[in-house]
Amino acid sequence: MRPVGLVRGAWLVLKKDWQLEWRTRARLTATVFFSLSTLLLFSFAMGPGIDVLRAHAPGYLWLGILFASILSLGESFRVEAENQSLTGLLLAPVDARSIFLGKVLGNATLLFALGLLLLPVTVALYDVDLTRNPGLLLLALGLGCLGIAAPGTVYSAMSSNARARDVMLPLLLFPVLVPMLLAAVSATKFALMKDVQEQLPSWLKLLTAFDLIYLSVGFLVFPRVVEDD
Amino acid sequence: MTPEARNRLVAIGAILVAGAALGWIALGNMGENLVYYWKPSELLAQGEKAYGATVRLGGVVVPGSVQWNGDHTSLTFQVADTHLPTAAKVTVSATETPPQMFREGIGVVVEGSFQSNQVFKTNRLMVNHSNEYKAPHDGGMPGDWKDTVTQAANEQ
Amino acid sequence: MKPFLLSRPVLLLSLWAARALAEEAPAPVHPAGIEKAVPSGVIEGGWGYVYAAYTVALAGLVFYALSLWTRRPGAQPPPPGDTP
Amino acid sequence: MPFWSPLALLAVALGLVITHFAVPTTRAWMWKASAVVGLGALALLLYLGLIWAPPEAFMSDVGRILYVHVPFVWMCMIAFTLNVGCAIAYLMKKSWRTDALAESTAEIGVMFGAGGVLMGSIWARPTWGVWWDWDPRLISTAVMLLSYVGYLAFRSFTEDPERRATWSAAASILGYVSLPIVWFSVRWWNSLHQVQSTSQSLDSQMRIVMWWGTVTMLFFLFAFVVKRYEIARSRQSSALEAPPEAPRQEVAA
Numbered sequence: 001m002r003p004v005g006l007v008r009g010a011w012l013v014l015k016k017d018w019q020l021e022w023r024t025r026a027r028l029t030a031t032v033f034f035s036l037s038t039l040l041l042f043s044f045a046m047g048p049g050i051d052v053l054r055a056h057a058p059g060y061l062w063l064g065i066l067f068a069s070i071l072s073l074g075e076s077f078r079v080e081a082e083n084q085s086l087t088g089l090l091l092a093p094v095d096a097r098s099i100f101l102g103k104v105l106g107n108a109t110l111l112f113a114l115g116l117l118l119l120p121v122t123v124a125l126y127d128v129d130l131t132r133n134p135g136l137l138l139l140a141l142g143l144g145c146l147g148i149a150a151p152g153t154v155y156s157a158m159s160s161n162a163r164a165r166d167v168m169l170p171l172l173l174f175p176v177l178v179p180m181l182l183a184a185v186s187a188t189k190f191a192l193m194k195d196v197q198e199q200l201p202s203w204l205k206l207l208t209a210f211d212l213i214y215l216s217v218g219f220l221v222f223p224r225v226v227e228d229d
Numbered sequence: 230m231t232p233e234a235r236n237r238l239v240a241i242g243a244i245l246v247a248g249a250a251l252g253w254i255a256l257g258n259m260g261e262n263l264v265y266y267w268k269p270s271e272l273l274a275q276g277e278k279a280y281g282a283t284v285r286l287g288g289v290v291v292p293g294s295v296q297w298n299g300d301h302t303s304l305t306f307q308v309a310d311t312h313l314p315t316a317a318k319v320t321v322s323a324t325e326t327p328p329q330m331f332r333e334g335i336g337v338v339v340e341g342s343f344q345s346n347q348v349f350k351t352n353r354l355m356v357n358h359s360n361e362y363k364a365p366h367d368g369g370m371p372g373d374w375k376d377t378v379t380q381a382a383n384e385q
Numbered sequence: 386m387k388p389f390l391l392s393r394p395v396l397l398l399s400l401w402a403a404r405a406l407a408e409e410a411p412a413p414v415h416p417a418g419i420e421k422a423v424p425s426g427v428i429e430g431g432w433g434y435v436y437a438a439y440t441v442a443l444a445g446l447v448f449y450a451l452s453l454w455t456r457r458p459g460a461q462p463p464p465p466g467d468t469p
Numbered sequence: 470m471p472f473w474s475p476l477a478l479l480a481v482a483l484g485l486v487i488t489h490f491a492v493p494t495t496r497a498w499m500w501k502a503s504a505v506v507g508l509g510a511l512a513l514l515l516y517l518g519l520i521w522a523p524p525e526a527f528m529s530d531v532g533r534i535l536y537v538h539v540p541f542v543w544m545c546m547i548a549f550t551l552n553v554g555c556a557i558a559y560l561m562k563k564s565w566r567t568d569a570l571a572e573s574t575a576e577i578g579v580m581f582g583a584g585g586v587l588m589g590s591i592w593a594r595p596t597w598g599v600w601w602d603w604d605p606r607l608i609s610t611a612v613m614l615l616s617y618v619g620y621l622a623f624r625s626f627t628e629d630p631e632r633r634a635t636w637s638a639a640a641s642i643l644g645y646v647s648l649p650i651v652w653f654s655v656r657w658w659n660s661l662h663q664v665q666s667t668s669q670s671l672d673s674q675m676r677i678v679m680w681w682g683t684v685t686m687l688f689f690l691f692a693f694v695v696k697r698y699e700i701a702r703s704r705q706s707s708a709l710e711a712p713p714e715a716p717r718q719e720v721a722a
Contacts, residue, residue, distance in 0.1 A: 006239070097239070151643055158636040162627045171622055175615035176643050178608070179650060194278065205253075212250035213646055216243040221639040224560050251646075255653060265605060265659050287659065328598030330527055332426020338661055355597045360663040361670040362532055364523035431531040431595045438588040439515070442537040445584035446511070446689055449577070453696045458703035 006101070009094045013102025020079070021110065031072045031114050035064035036121060043125045050127050057126035058188035062181055065115055066148065070170050072110055073152040076103060077160035096223035103153045104146070104215070111145035128192050136200060137191040143207040144184030150214035151176050157225050180214070183207040266338050268310045270317035272349075279343045286341075286349055287357065291318055292333040308337060308349075321349045330356045475543060478683065482547050483554075485691045490566070500695035507688030514685050517678045525675075534592040535675065540682040541585035542610075544690050546648060548578030549617065551694075553645040556638035568634040569701035570694070571641060572624060575617050577693045581686070582614045597661060605654040606662035613651050616644035630708050 021027055042060040046053055053060075079085070089099055119141075122128050130137065152173055159168040187203035266285035273279075286308060294307035304323045310316040312334065321339055331337070336359065341351030489499055518536035525532030555571035558564070589607075590600050601607060620640050627633040655664045671679070 154639055154643065158623075158639065161632065162623070162636075164626050168623055168626055171619045172616075172640055175612050175619055176646070178612045178615075179647065182608075209250040209254045213247050214643070216247040216250070217643055217646065219243045220240060220247075221560065221642055224635055225639050227635070251649060255649075255657070265603075265661070328595065329428045329431075330426060330596055330598075332527075335426060335527075353599070355599055355602065355661055357661055358528070358596055358663055359670070360666045362528075362535060362666065362675050363526045363672045364674065427527050428529045428531050428595055431529065434531050434591050434595050435519070435533050438534040438537055438591045439519070441584055441587045441591070442541060443511075445541070445580055449580050449693060453693065453700065456700050457696070458699055 006095055006098050009098025010101035010105070012094070013089070013099050014105045017076075017102065017106035018109070021106075027072050027075050028110060028113060030075075031068040031110070032117055034071055035068040035114060035118060038064040038067055039118065039121055039125055053126040054128055055193075057122050057128045058185045058192060060126065061115070061118060061122050061188065062144065062185050064118060065111060065145070066174075066177070066181065068114055069107075069111055069148050069152055070173070072114075073107060073149075073156040073173075074160065074165065074169055076107055076153070077156045081160050090226065096226050097219055099226065100153060100219055100222035103157075104149045104218070107153055108142075108146045108149035111148060112142055115141045115145060130192070132193070133191045133200070136204065137188065140184060140187035140191055140204060140207065143204065143211055144180070144187070147180040147184065147207060147211045147214060148177060150211065150218045154218045154222055154225060157222065180207065180210045183210060268317075269308055269319040270310050272319060272343060273317055277345075280345050281342055283340070283342050285338055286319060286321070286343075286351075287336065287338040288319075289336050290331070290333050294320075295333060305348075308339070319343075319349050320347065321351060323354045324350075324352050325354050327354050328356045330358065475546070478543060478687065479547050479550055482551065482687060482690060485687075486551065486570070486694060489691075489695060500692045503688045503695075504692040507685055507692060510681065510685035510688060514678070514682050517681055522674055522678045523672065528596055531592065531595045532675075534588055536678045536682040538585055538588040538592060539679055540686040541581045541588060543683060544686045545578045545582035545585055545614075546652070547687075548574045548581060548690065548694075549613070549645060549648055552578060552617075553641050553648075556641035556645075559634060559638045560642075563634070565630075565634075565702070565705050568630075568638075569698050569705060571638065572701045573694050573697035575620055575624075575641065576697060577690060579614060579617050579621060580693075581690070582610070582617070586610060586614065602661055604661045605658040606651070606660045609647060609651045609654050613644070613647040616640075616647060620644055630705060 039060055042056075042063070043053055046056070080089075090096060119130060119137075123130060152169075155169055155172045155176075159165040159172065162168050183203050183206045187200060187207055190200040190203065266287035269286065269288050272284070272286055288308040288310055289312055291307035291309045294305075296305050297303070298305070302324065304327065306321055306323075307318045308321050309318045321341075323339065331354070336357035338355045338357055339349065339351040340353040340355075341349055343349050485499075485503070488495055490496075514536065518533050522533060522536070524530045552571050552574040555567040555574065559567045559571065593602075594600050620637060623640055624633055624637050627636060654660060655662050
C-alpha cells in the first residue's frame with residue numbers, strides 16, 4: 001500500500017472522528033450537560049451578585065470548558081483503546097503525526113462547539129455582553145480550544161493506558177495549561193468587557209504563540225508516545 | 230526525497246515553529262500591554278474609565294508626600310511614575326500598615342480602586358525592592374526603583 | 386509511589402518549621418510613634434525570617450539525603466509476593 | 470551576574486555528571502568527595518551568610534535569605550534542564566540509563582524548587598509585605614513545579630517501565646516549556662519580583678557569598694543525582710527480570 005500523506009491522513013482521521021461523533025453525539029451531549037452544571041454551580045456558589053458574576057464570567061466559562069475537556073479528551077482515546085483501533089490505524093500506512101493532527105483538530109472542534117453552546121448560557125447566567133466584539137471573541141475561543149486540545153491529545157493518549165487514568169490526565173494537563181488558560185481567560189475578558197488598555201491583541205498573540213508551541217512539541221513527541229502501544 | 234529525509238525535514242520544521250513562537254513571545258513586545266500593574270500616568274490616561282475597577286498601581290513614593298492621619302489608622306502618599314519631579318502622580322490612601330521597608334522613594338505596588346475624587350484607595354500595599362543589594366556603609370542614595378527608572382533618570 | 390510519598394514529610398516539616406520561626410519574628414508593622422510619622426524604610430530585626438529560610442534550606446538537604454538513604458538499593462528486600 | 474552565569478553552572482553540572490558516567494574509575498569516589506566537600510562548604514556558607522556578609526542597606530539582616538534562596542532556585546532550574554535533556558535523549562535513542570537519570574533529576578529539581586519557593590515566600594513577607602501574590606514570576610514558578618510534581622506522580626502511577634519511560638519523556642518536554650517563561654517573566658512583564666541581579670547591582674561581599682552558596686548546592690545536587698540514579702537503576706532491574714541494556718527496539722514501521 002502506498003503511504004498516505006500527512007495532511008490527507010490527518011483529514012481522514014478527523015473525518016472519522018467527526019463521523020463517529022455525529023452518529024451518536026454522545027460525547028458532545030455528555031460534556032454539554034457536565035459543563036452546564038459546572039456553570040450553574042459557579043453561579044450558585046458565587047451568590048446572586050450579578051456584578052461579581054459578570055466580572056468573573058470568562059473565568060467560569062473557561063473552567064467549564066476545561067473540566068469538560070477532561071471528560072472528552074479521556075474519551076477520545078478510550079474508544080481507540082477498547083477496539084484496538086489505534087493499533088489498526090498505526091498498522092495502516094498512516095503516519096502517527098497525522099493521527100495527532102487529526103485528533104487535535106477533532107478534539108478542538110468538539111470543545112469549540114461546546115464553547116459556542118455555552119456562550120448563550122453565560123448571557124443568561126452571568127449577563128455578559130456578547131455583541132461587543134464577537135469576531136475576536138470567537139477567535140479567542142477557537143485558539144483557546146486548540147491550546148487545550150494540543151497537549152490534551154498527547155496526555156490523553158498516555159493516560160488512557162495508565163493506572164488511575166482519571167486522576168492522571170488532570171494532574172498532568174492542568175499545570176501545563178495554566179499559562180495558556182490565563183491568556184484565554186484574559187482574551188475572552190477583554191472581548192466581553194471594556195478593554196481600556198487595548199490588551200486584547202496582545203493576549204491573542206500570546207495565545208497563538210502558546211498554540212504553536214504546544215502543537216509543534218506535541219507533533220514531535222506524539223509518534224513516540226503511541227508507538228509503544 | 231526519501232521518506233526518512235522528509236520526516237527529518239518535517240521534524241526540523243516543527244522545532245523551528247516552536248522556537249519561533251517562543252522567540253515571538255520573548256521579543257514580540259507583547260508583554261508591554263499585559264500589565265500586572267499600571268503606572269500613574271497610565272491610570273490617569275484612562276480618565277473616567279478607570280474609576281471603580283479593582284486595579285493595581287505601581288510606582289515610586291514621592292518624597293515628602295507621606296502622611297498619617299490623626300489616629301494613625303490610614304496613610305496617604307503620592308505615587309509617581311519615576312523619580313523625576315515632573316512625573317505623573319496619583320494620591321494613594323492606604324488603610325493597611327505598610328511593611329517596614331516602606332519609605333520615601335521606594336517602589337510600591339498597591340491594589341485597590343481609583344475613586345472619582347482622584348484618590349486611589351487601597352488595602353493591600355506591597356513594597357517592590359530593586360535588584361540592588363548593597364551594604365549600608367556604602368552610603369549614597371537608596372537603590373533606584375528598577376532599571377528602567379534609573380535609565381530614564383540618567384537620560385535626562 | 387514511594388519517592389512521592391517520602392518527599393511529603395520533608396515539605397511538611399519544613400513548612401512547619403518555617404511558620405513557627407517566622408511567627409516569632411516581629412510582624413512587619415512599623416512601630417507607630419507619633420513623632421516618627423514616616424517609616425524609616427529599614428527593616429529592624431527580622432532574624433526569625435532568616436532562621437526560618439535557612440532552616441528550610443537545611444531541612445530540605447537533610448531530609449532529602451535521609452530519604453535517599455532509606456531508599457538505598459538493597460536496604461529492605463521486598464518480601465516475596467509483595468510486588469503486584 | 471553576567472547573563473551566561475546560569476549556563477556556566479549548567480555546564481559544570483553537566484560536566485560532573487558526564488564525568489561520573491564516562492570515567493568508570495570516578496564512580497566510586499566522586500560523589501562521596503562531592504558530598505563531603507559540600508558539607509564543609511555548607512558549614513562555611515552558614516558562617517559567611519549569617520555572620521561574615523554585611524547586612525543589606527534596607528532589608529538589613531533579612532537580605533541574608535538571598536544566599537540560600539537564589540542557589541536553591543538555580544539548582545531547580547539546572548535539574549529540570551538536565552531532566553529535559555535526558556527526555557530528549559531518551560526519545561532519540563532509548564536507554565534505561567537516561568530514563569533513570571531523568572527520574573533522578575526531576576525529583577531533585579522538585580525538592581530544590583519547593584525549598585526555593587518556600588524561602589522566597591518567607592523573604593517576601595518582611596520585604597514586600599505579603600507571603601504570596603498574583604505575580605507573573607510567582608505564578609509561573611508554581612506552574613513549573615506543579616508540572617514536574619505531575620510528572621513524578623505520573624511516573625509512580627505507570628507500571629510498565631517502557632511506557633513509563635517514553636511517556637514521561639514526552640511529559641517532561643511539554644512541562645519544560647514553562648522554564649523559559651519563569652526565567653524571563655521578570656523581564657517581559659512588570660513584576661513584583663525584581664529582575665535578576667547584575668554584578669553591578671550586588672555588593673562584592675554579597676556576591677561572593679551568593680556564589681559560594683551556589684557552588685555548595687551544586688556539590689549537593691551532584692551527590693543527590695548520583696545516589697537517586699542508583700535507586701532508579703536498581704528499581705529498573707528489579708522490575709525487569711533480566712535487565713537488558715536497552716529497551717525493546719521499536720517495531721519497524
